Amino acid sequence: xxxxxxxxxxxxxxxxxxxxxxxxxxxxxxxxxxxxxxxxxxxxxxxxxxxxxxxxxxxxxxxxxxxxxxxxxxxxxxxxxxxxxxxxxxxxxxxxxxxxxxxxxxxxxxxxxxxxxxxxxxxxxxxxxxxxxxxxxxxxxxxxxxxxxxxxxxxxxxxxxxxxxxxxxxxxxxxxxxxxxxxxxxxxxxxxxxxxxxxxxxxxxxxxxxxxxxxxxxxxxxxxxxxxxxxxxxxxxxxxxxxxxxxxxxxxxxxxxxxxxxxxxxxxxxxxxxxxxxxxxxxxxxxxxxxxxxxxxxxxxxxxxxxxxxxxxxxxx
Numbered sequence: 001x002x003x004x005x006x007x008x009x010x011x012x013x014x015x016x017x018x019x020x021x022x023x024x025x026x027x028x029x030x031x032x033x034x035x036x037x038x039x040x041x042x043x044x045x046x047x048x049x050x051x052x053x054x055x056x057x058x059x060x061x062x063x064x065x066x067x068x069x070x071x072x073x074x075x076x077x078x079x080x081x082x083x084x085x086x087x088x089x090x091x092x093x094x095x096x097x098x099x100x101x102x103x104x105x106x107x108x109x110x111x112x113x114x115x116x117x118x119x120x121x122x123x124x125x126x127x128x129x130x131x132x133x134x135x136x137x138x139x140x141x142x143x144x145x146x147x148x149x150x151x152x153x154x155x156x157x158x159x160x161x162x163x164x165x166x167x168x169x170x171x172x173x174x175x176x177x178x179x180x181x182x183x184x185x186x187x188x189x190x191x192x193x194x195x196x197x198x199x200x201x202x203x204x205x206x207x208x209x210x211x212x213x214x215x216x217x218x219x220x221x222x223x224x225x226x227x228x229x230x231x232x233x234x235x236x237x238x239x240x241x242x243x244x245x246x247x248x249x250x251x252x253x254x255x256x257x258x259x260x261x262x263x264x265x266x267x268x269x270x271x272x273x274x275x276x277x278x279x280x281x282x283x284x285x286x287x288x289x290x291x292x293x294x295x296x297x298x299x300x301x302x303x304x305x306x307x308x309x310x311x312x313x314x315x316x317x
Contacts, residue, residue: 031060033068038075039253040068040156047083052091053169055140062147069154075261076253077154079177080161086186089168089202090140092195098136141201144169148176148205152272155265157256161249162186162227163242168199171235175205178268180236181252182227183245188235191222208275210234260298260314267293 032043042064044051051057068074081087151158160177167189174180174188190199190206199219206215214233218225227239240248256264270289274282293299298314305312 030057031064033064038257040074041078044081050085050088051081052088054091054094058143058147065150074156076256077156077158078161085165086162087166087170087173089170099134151176168192172202172205175209181238181249182236183242184227184239185242186227187224188230189224190218194222262296262298
């Protein structure tokens, strides 16, 4: 499975930016990638800026994950970060530059003729609509959304290794990873509302991973929660002392690697697709997936091993 088969056109901007960045040999990479056996470790490497998601970092991260998704030798992905923070969200200085100095005029009742389709905009009574939305901002949020959706579409499970602060789009990144292991020192917030900017795109990830009221509370208060609260709310899977973080991540990777790749990949795809369906369609898709899964060689080996009371010998183990 290729996580971005249906997004080739949307990725052109990211790929062009990747090519431009490759020519800047003097610039250190913003994303580092190493592979240890079947585990790919991807590290955000912009520590002085708390790993803020600039358009350049988003492009490099997207490129790394695209390559990993197509690599059958990779079974698990770990996203980590350098420095004190995991990720502080978008680069606010870059966003301000993209927005420009002019502000959209205040309109209590804007003319409907000046508005795009109502399905694509909030109520005009709440937010003004700029005559010409800044193309840089639109491109930035579209680029970030493609990255987040790309993580979900990868065949490999993706684990967030959270050692410190994760705010706004950084908290969104944690929520969009399939699994998350956090240090006791980690803290989480979607704090854009404190600056007058509701964390709209992070709300998509939070509302699908936390209880609605818990997610909404974080979004409208902008307050931090600690690692223990994140665990209780379902944002992370495990919280450990800082010195045990790497061991805990490695142990989770090992538990996944002990399972057949075909079942993990098919199961991940099914898991996210059925969440967006009605219950009847979800059961239909799940049944079809189980039938296909039963035809896999590793599945037959696993069932035979269970009946014969022996350990299975997975083909790709």
